[in-house]
Amino acid sequence: MIEVERLTKRYGPTRAVTDVSFRVEKGEVLGFLGPNGAGKTTTMRVITGYIPPTEGTVRVAGFDVVDQPLEVKRRIGYLPETPPLYPDMVVSEYLAFVGRIKGVPRADLKNRINEVSEKCAIADVREKQTGHLSKGYRQRVGLAQAMIHNPEVLVLDEPTAGLDPKQIIETRELIKGLAGQHTVVLSTHILPEVSKTCERVVVISGGKVVAVGKPDELTRRLQGFETVLLMAEGPSGEIKERLERVGGVSLVEQHETSDGRATFEIHAAKEQDVRAELARAVVESQWKLLELRSSGMSLEDIFLKLTTEDLTEQKSEDTSQKSENGSSQT
Amino acid sequence: MRNIMAIAGKELRAYFHSPIAYLVLAIYSILCGFFFYSITATFVIESFRLQMGGGGMPPINLNEMIIRQLFQGILTVIMALGLLPVITMRLYAEEKRTGTMELLLTSPLTDLQIIIGKLLGAMGLYMVIVLLTFLDIGLLFLYGNPEPKPLIANAIGYILFGGALLSLGMWLSSFTKNQIIAFVVAFAFFLLLYVLDWVSSFSSTAVGKVVSYLALPTHFENFTKGVIDSSDLIYFLSVIVIGMFLTARSVEAMKGRP
């Protein structure tokens, strides 16, 4: 549904995002996890067509964001980091305006407003000015606005920021309920959030993708490993097998392959520098070694920067879940 | 079309849900009423004096005296410098400040639809002003009989004049998040357009001619005389289009660095 390929975004001299690639399948909920300044907002802004990419391509439902922006925008509902409200508009009036510019047919508009108001629990503030709403309600109106045209794709930039614990749980339920019919990308810097709402996670740090996987997988392998990135030309299946046999390597993950080149993410025990061994393995098998580098930061370092506390947990009565999270953090 | 009307409606609504529209209309009608009154009073006194003197002076006419003075003089200056920048200052600056630019630019709208919608919204408020002016002038019909044709020319000129400045003001509003800066810049820019024709009084070179051609009053004058000249029409319509074009460029640049 969403294909991001080698996306780079520069703001003048600063690189906000470098060479980011990932895909989101139809009906999937993908978490975009990273510490502050990682490039989450920037990537989402490119996907929604708000800013153009410097390099690389982004396609949504097969349409390129640069070449066919209207087709892309019709299919996306977007909740920006700050909900884009007109402070002097009343909530219902605001939703009607957004519905109109998103192309909701006049006859459906009223139904749509009712539906999203109910889903986002804002029915009781419908006649209030958006400028007078509390932060949590503003966030929810922002969410309602993103869903008004019942888009195939929802891009949500920190959807639970500013909500109270009860609302966070409700919003997560809402998002989970969207899976299947909608494709969702949501960003967060809260580690437990992704494990509760997302099926797959892209971890981004310093503008680069540092890990991709299922949330529980990621948390499991988070300790004591160093990540090495390796790019080689050759039969990718065989290369992967060979790399797995190198001493000290615990996990090899294969990333996108393009024109015969394969990139691997290799996790190895921290105390061992496996790079020399990896290089020898590739070269001895007569494959071309194109790149080999330590990803600089271990997953652990990145996760340390993430927020690991979850507000809702203080109230949650599900103790088993609590201890599970607790153990993974220590 | 539906998109354009949605944006235009939103802009118009914003004017009338904030003090801006009422402030602009109040200030304008007070000033307009005052000038109208004083010019008319002068006219009345003048005509009495002429009647008393009874000399061979040609009959002075309503159009020449009142309407033209009203438009050519102080009224348009106030409009251009004081009120039109107030109307345009928020067009883009406010969207940039509240972050709603992100909503508009990620909606299935073209930049041009947004630009036209915003200009139409601003024109909507402006048309109320035009209407007020002509209501005042309509009073003349009760007491005298001004010719209607020059009045129509005046109305067309006044609308085009406003449209041109609103279009440029919209452009100037797209550079900043700060409405006050947008106001000041538009004020200075319009003032410059106003005084450009002074050049013609001290420079008769080709450059001087070009510069004075660019001046607003040069083109507005014919309308106040009741003459609709195609070159003036072209001037104002081009300024409107140029303003929209520059706004489009500026919005495009904005996307690179939100």
Ligand SMILES: Nc1ncnc2c1ncn2[C@@H]1O[C@H](COP(=O)(O)OP(=O)(O)OP(=O)(O)O)[C@@H](O)[C@H]1O
């Ligand atoms: N308009 C801009 N001009 C210059 N640099 C920018 C701009 N927007 C973002 N950046 C830079 O790009 C990098 C990524 O920013 P981004 O907002 O995408 O991070 P983020 O992951 O969303 O962080 P957060 O969790 O704080 O929201 C940062 O270093 C930031 O300073």
Ligand SMILES: [Mg+2]
């Ligand atoms: Mg962000």
